[in-house]
Amino acid sequence: GNSVTQMEGPVTLSEEAFLTINCTYTATGYPSLFWYVQYPGEGLQLLLKATKADDKGSNKGFEATYRKETTSFHLEKGSVQVSDSAVYFCALSGDNQGGKLIFGQGTELSVKP
Amino acid sequence: SAVISQKPSRDICQRGTSLTIQCQVDSQVTMMFWYRQQPGQSLTLIATANQGSEATYESGFVIDKFPISRPNLTFSTLTVSNLSPEDSSIYLCSLTRGETQYFGPGTRLLVL
Numbered sequence: 001g002n003s004v005t006q007m008e009g010p011v012t013l014s015e016e017a018f019l020t021i022n023c024t025y026t027a028t029g030y031p032s033l034f035w036y037v038q039y040p041g042e043g044l045q046l047l048l049k050a051t052k053a054d055d056k057g058s059n060k061g062f063e064a065t066y067r068k069e070t071t072s073f074h075l076e077k078g079s080v081q082v083s084d085s086a087v088y089f090c091a092l093s094g095d096n097q098g099g100k101l102i103f104g105q106g107t108e109l110s111v112k113p
Numbered sequence: 114s115a116v117i118s119q120k121p122s123r124d125i126c127q128r129g130t131s132l133t134i135q136c137q138v139d140s141q142v143t144m145m146f147w148y149r150q151q152p153g154q155s156l157t158l159i160a161t162a163n164q165g166s167e168a169t170y171e172s173g174f175v176i177d178k179f180p181i182s183r184p185n186l187t188f189s190t191l192t193v194s195n196l197s198p199e200d201s202s203i204y205l206c207s208l209t210r211g212e213t214q215y216f217g218p219g220t221r222l223l224v225l
Contacts, residue, residue, distance in 0.1 A: 101208030
């Protein structure tokens with residue numbers, strides 16, 4: 001079946017450091033891929049998405065490229081801020097699944113000033 | 114985007130009781146979803162709720178434990194029955210609009 005694997009956390013970085021959170025997936029067909037973010041005490045928010053191979057999703061300085069050849073959707077940001085501290089979830093929505101999502105285990109990011 | 118509200122936002126319940134969570138969305142939608150997020154863990158889909166038909170449950174979730182109602186296209190309820198401490202989680206409803214799934218703020222349940 002479909003699955004998503006993320007790098008384990010927690011990840012601790014200093015402000016302005018470069019961020020990469022790895023995400024790989026297993027799926028048949030052509031899934032859509034998403035990154036969601038959960039700030040402390042808040043609900044889940046869509047950060048970015050990509051719906052086909054080689055698409056790049058971007059938002060708030062974060063980027064992720066849908067790489068079908070490596071079945072990956074790694075999240076990157078060039079310069080993190082303290083306000084980026086949150087839990088990040090990679091997710092996929094498979095073909096003909098009606099939009100339901102399969103989530104990775106989440107990666108906690110802590111950015112120190 | 115989508116506006117999704119949930120009630121209650123949090124609750125503390127005694128074991129053996131039940132809690133019903135309400136989810137209201139801002140416009141009509143065919144499918145709604147219910148997820149569970151156990152402490153420190155990721156989200157797991159409980160069931161898909163279609164208006165006018167029975168909910169479709171994922172492996173490991175059964176209707177007797179998690180009955181769902183979907184009386185119209187903007188509202189759904191999830192009941193967590195016969196509560197045990199293992200049911201302490203955040204429960205979230207969601208909907209799909211376009212190719213994106215939007216989530217409610219969640220209901221944080223603690224079972225004592």
